[in-house]
Amino acid sequence: MDDHLNEGHIAPYPHAAAGWGALKHVALNLWRERVKATDFRMLLEQNQHGGFDCPGCAWPDREHASTFEFCENGVKAVAAEATSKRATPALFARYTVTQLLQQSDYELEQHGRLTTPLAYHAETDRYQPVSWDAAFQLIAGHLNSLDNPDRAAFYASGRASNEAAFLYQLFVRAYGTNNFPDCSNMCHEPTSRGLPQTVGVGKGTVTLDDFEHADTVLIFGQNPATNHPRMLGELRDCAKRGAVIVSINPLRERGLERFTSPQHASEMLTGASTRISSMFIQPRLSGDFALIKALAKRTLELDDWAAAAGRPRILDVAFIAEHTTGFDAFTADLRAEPWELLIAESGVARDRIEALAQVFVKGANIIATWGMGLTQHRNSVQAVTMLSNLMMMRGQIGRRGAGLCPVRGHSNVQGNRTVGIEEKPGGAFLDRLGQVFQFTPPRHHGHDVVATIEAMLAGDVKVFVGLGGNFAVAAPDTPRTFEALRRCDLTVHMATKLNRSHLVHGHDALILPVLGRTEIDLQDGVAQGVTVEDSMSMVHLSYGGNQPASPDLLSETAIVARMAEATLGKFPVDWRWYAADYSRIRDAIAQVFDAFYDYNERVAKPGGFHLGVASRDRRWNTASGRAQFIVNPLDLDTPLHRARALHGDKLMTLMTTRSHDQYNTTIYGMDDRYRGVFGTRRVVFANAADIAMLGFQDGDWVDLETAWEDGVPRRADRFRLVPYDIPRGCLAAYYPETNPLVPLDSVALGAGTPTSKSIPVLLRASA
Incomplete structure (x- = not known):
């Protein structure tokens, strides 16, 4: 569906945040996702001891939890996972990949849970079922045929557990690279x-x-x-x-x-x-x-x-x-x-x-x-x-x-980084990892998100493996990111639901369906718990309670272990032995990281445990051994300054933002009620004085064009102007619709994060 045609409506929202509006939308999302009444009980287990950790944000839990430890957006995340809708092989027999690409991100989300591992077939332009063994052999074949391990990149979403993330980084470093683009590269x-x-x-x-x-x-x-x-x-x-x-x-x-x-x-x-x-x-x-x-x-x-x-x-x-x-x-x-x-x-x-x-x-x-x-x-x-x-x-x-x-966004983005998902690992960590597992980890720095896209464009990275997430849509400069992924020999995505990244694929491609956080994870007949670290360094245990969406699903941990075994055999560890009991992985984490001592015992207690942060105790792990004041002058010669000098008052600065009906790139609905937007996403918020100064009126339709210095045209077309309380010269619009406007080389100095909150743009009347 072309969501340009859905103009929706704009209406002031006079109510306070949350309240009855939030409860109404909790019910609406449970109904829209067709969550079975028998599964409603899961909400009482959310963020509770013995229950499951919310797969949404990383806000911490109180030590003494109340009965209702969930919020509207947490319910949306859980309802999306507990939905009774299924994206079975019949869906992929009905639609080619080209046809699915024409659907909106919201429509793709609404197909429901993936049920079967799928492989792309170029001759039919369709995903078709594939056995797990064949999928792992395809991955191993591609990885082992590369002439350099750095020609593969391994993305990690902040949704992955500590156990899956630790095993993933061990596999990738044993394979021989530190190419770990992750969602932290794009946020914190x-x-x-x-x-x-x-x-x-x-x-x-x-x-x-x-x-x-x-x-x-x-x-x-x-x-x-x-x-x-x-x-x-x-x-x-x-x-x-x-x-x-x-x-x-x-x-x-x-x-x-x-x-x-x-x-x-x-x-x-x-x-x-x-x-x-x-x-x-x-x-x-x-x-x-x-x-x-x-x-x-x-x-x-x-x-x-x-x-x-x-x-x-x-x-x-x-x-x-x-x-x-x-x-x-x-x-x-x-x-x-x-x-x-x-x-x-x-x-x-x-x-x-x-x-x-x-x-x-x-x-x-x-x-x-x-x-x-x-x-x-x-x-x-x-x-x-x-x-x-x-x-x-x-x-x-x-x-x-x-x-x-x-405050981190995804539920375990901080934990992933703590247990080793890091393209610039420290020497002490690599030494310890090598000592514990008796191998020599690679020492050179790997690619972050932007560097990975550039390497794929240059033909230097040929295999992309994604542990969760929606890389193609979350990343900047959307057309170039799409082109980069399509230049790969193999793209692999582990996911609960279909998203656009699965449709922007390499020559060979796999979609591997995973268990969700809310589902029972049985290994050798024993239910497994996974751990996450919240924004305040608390580590807690999560057990799913719902039956899996399909008997063909594997946990992320199991997929990583079998992928590693297919590629490396039992070097440097018996991967399946670890995946058979997640407490073994936690013991291994404790061997590598001192802060995780007695991991299994401490995390079993209600509320889990605090990892400890040295600076909280006024211990400073800096070169000087003290907290360090850093001098930074104002930079008055940036691309944004130069664009303002060139275009004058017509130059606007755009920030991308979420609507209330989305989480990261997942679109749950078409409303942003707190900002008064209903039934549409193609809006751009602007100061009323700027709308008049540029010669437009409230409700006019405009196209946005990036004012950048590389000569590459970047456009996002047909957005409705909405007057809003925002400073002069500033605009706001939703991502991922406006991600095509973010230049790939516009990044935070010293971090490489895309500058999605300060994009120089010009507005044109929409045709």
Whole structure:
């Protein structure tokens, strides 16, 4: 279906986030996915001890869980997995791949669960059933025929468990490469690369309990109501206690205005709601770094005045002296940065910056939390390190009720990285892995997502294996990514449901159907649990309870083991022995990573265990042994700056974003009710003044064209203009529809993450 034809309608949404609207859509999604009534009980097991971990977001669970530990979007994820719809071989006999490609992402999702391993046949342009043994032999044949292991790439989605991810990285390194493009490369990589420079670890420093003691919460680039709704429960409690919550985001999101908690009967029955944010700061796109630097500069000025007046210092001078290095160079850089540039680059007026600074300096216990709004820009690593600098100025790291809190998206994206899914592995990890398993892991760095696409385009990578995800649609520069995958000799995807990546295939291609998180995973007749790590470094155990969607499904762990055995035999381990009992894999993880000591015993306890984060205890795993202030100047000569100079006010900066009816690239429905969009996805949000300035009107249809310097045309056609509360010069639209506009070479410096939140574009009237 051509979803250009579905124009839908725009209508204000006057209600608070969640409330009865969320409950209505919980019921709607269970009905739409035709979830059997007997499976409704699974919701009472979601995020519970002995139950299953939500396959959606990575927000942590309370130690003492309530009866209902799920949210609207968690139900959507579970309903999609527990659906009674089936994508059987009959579907693929009915449609060619070319015909399936004409369907929308939503339609592909609605075909339901995959039931049978499938192989592509070029002569019929169809996927046809294939035996598991034949599938593994095909993979092994391709891998073993390559003249260099680096000619294969192994993608990992953050949905995979610790057990599957660890076995996967062991297989791939035993095979001989570190080519591990993963979903972290496309989201929080600037966090993973920035924080080690300052505090020595690429993770957050807080736990859920810290929110109970925080009096100030700064929220950068997040929309919790859509991306991790259970976070709103914590923010509600903070607001009820009187904590100051500040939303720092170009879009003024409904969920950060008011929230009606479905867990609190009084609010539901009376229609009451809780005000979440007391202040909204709206930087222009790509302005976060300048705003945070301006906030640091103002904090320094206030401290200067306090010191001169003999008043209590604003800065935590004791923390700075005892725990940090580089402070003098950092403050010298702050003093030298002109206010005019910081204001212009951030897009935030001086009085608003000063008001934000007043909140920051008055806070005793401050948590700074952020999402992809901070990490998908050219200067994202610099923004993350500057935010860390800012918090260190006031000693807000490594104590109760305060710290750094990056919020990951997918349920185990952080855990995958912890257990070794990393294209730039450290030497100590490789040494330990080699010692434990008696082989020599490759030492050279591998390809991340963008480098993998470039290597496929160049013909240097010929085999692509995907452990979950929807690589073709999640990646930037969609036409070039499609071309790259189609140049492969073999593409392999492990998945629960059909998606577009399966239809953008190599010469040979396999779709391997896997068990879902909600399903019973039997190995040798024994139910297996898998583990995940949430955004706050808590590791917990998950057991599915539903019957598998098909008797032909294998777990991701079993598929990895059989793929490894077909390719490597029993080198360096007996792969099937590990896959027969996942506790054996956990014991192996504990041998490689000290933080996982007594893994099986500790994870069996309700709530699991905390991995421990050195910087939380004010131990700094940096070269200096101290937390490090990092100096980063403003960069005034970027492609975005040059495009603005060339095109003037007509140049807009676009951010891609999710609708409320999607999770990552999975489209559950066509509504984005909190933003007032119903029945359509082809909308672009713009400031009303910009719409008028460009000569358009509310509701006009426009095409978007990237203003880039490589001469490659990039377009996304026919989007409806919707006036919205967004800064001048900024636009927002949904991905994956606008991913074709993201240039492949537009990445975060020092991280390689696509700059999906700062794309220079021009608008044209749609034909």
